[in-house]
Amino acid sequence: MRKITTYILALFSVLVIFSSCKKEYETTEDLDNDNIRAYKASHSNLTFTDVDGYSYAITNAGTGAEVKNSDSVYYSYAFKSVNGTVYNQTSDLMIPGSFLGYTDQFAIGNSAYVFKPVREVLARLKRGGAATLLLPSRMAFGKNGLSSFGIGSNETIVVELGLYTYEKKHQVDAYEISTFITRNNLTFTTDAATGIRYNVSSAGTGTDAIGDFSTLVVNYTGRYLDGTVFDSGTGVTFRLDQLIKGWQMILPGKITAGGKIRIVIPSHLAYGARPLDFDIEVTKVTNE
Known part of the structure; x- marks a missing residue:
């Protein structure tokens, strides 16, 4: 009799634990579903489709080519x-640019995440298209959220997605550079041979012209187009042929010692990843 009682108590404990886990999961799912239903109700202008636990609405199907x-x-x-x-x-x-198959991978808050629905929704668009994705917390940042970004526990995440029409990097560079110049109300001359934009604020007074193998002493600041400084230096000595193509192709004939120039370089003449914005002051030119 005692053994039977012990067995029944043990079985009861297992059932209680199982029921608690099941209830906890259902509570999370119910919370996700409630949040998604509320969002849909307040955005009745969008038509959502439910797929494998998430929802999406295509707001612009796009007019370009289909993507795979x-x-x-x-x-x-x-x-x-x-x-x-x-x-x-x-x-x-x-x-950002990538193969479509890798668009579900993100680095957020120094952690790597994979959001499969992002790739699946982008795949439903043509180039130029846009969509709204409702990502339930169990497919996003879960119970822990992401405090460094202010994301709380069990938050449903709205992801606004879009595909640009561009297929080539040089097209994206041109768009980014034009947007940067217009947004900041800047004035540049375009070098026809290279596509580099430049503005000479001082031509300099040095007598030694800058050539392909000149040694330069420079003060410079390099920025991404969003203003982030990635490199700078004061009184730094370089030989021109050892620098990126953008410097090599635009400095000769534009300035000499004492000169100052600002240049915006397309990615293929910089480090390959993105356009760069440089302020350069040449303080000394040596030709041997």
Whole structure:
């Protein structure tokens, strides 16, 4: 009799534990579903489709070519709360590009995430298209949220997605550079041979012309188009032929010692990843 009682108590404990786990999961799912239903109700102008636990609405199907996982795409995203708070988003001055098959991979808050629904929704768009994705917490940041970005526990995430029409990097460079110049009300001359934009604020007074193998002493600041400084130096000595192509192709004939120039370089004449913005002052030129 005692053994039977012990067995029944043990079985009861297992059932209680199982029921608690099941209830906890259902509570999370119910919370996700409630949040998604509320968002849909307050955005009745959008037509959502439910797929494998998430929902999406195509707001612009696009007019360009259809894309598949092996295609290169340039895209945008904005991760938001259901109330519109922006947690993380791309910039049209630094547009991400990848094969479509890798657009579900993100580095957020020094951690790597894979959001499969992002790739699946982008795959439903043509180039130039846009969509809204409702990502339930169990497919996003879960119970822990992401405090460094202000994302709380069990938050449903709204992801605004878009595909640019561009298929080639040089097209994206041209768009980013033009946007940068217009947005900042800058005045540049375009070098026809290279596409480099430049503005000479002082031609300099040195008598030694800058040539391909000149040694230069320079003060410089290098920035991405969003204003982030990635490199700078004061009184640094370089030989011109050892620098990036953008410097080599634009400095000769534009300035000499004492000269100052600002240049915006397309990515293929810089480090290959994105256009760069440099302020350069040449303080000394030596030709041997």
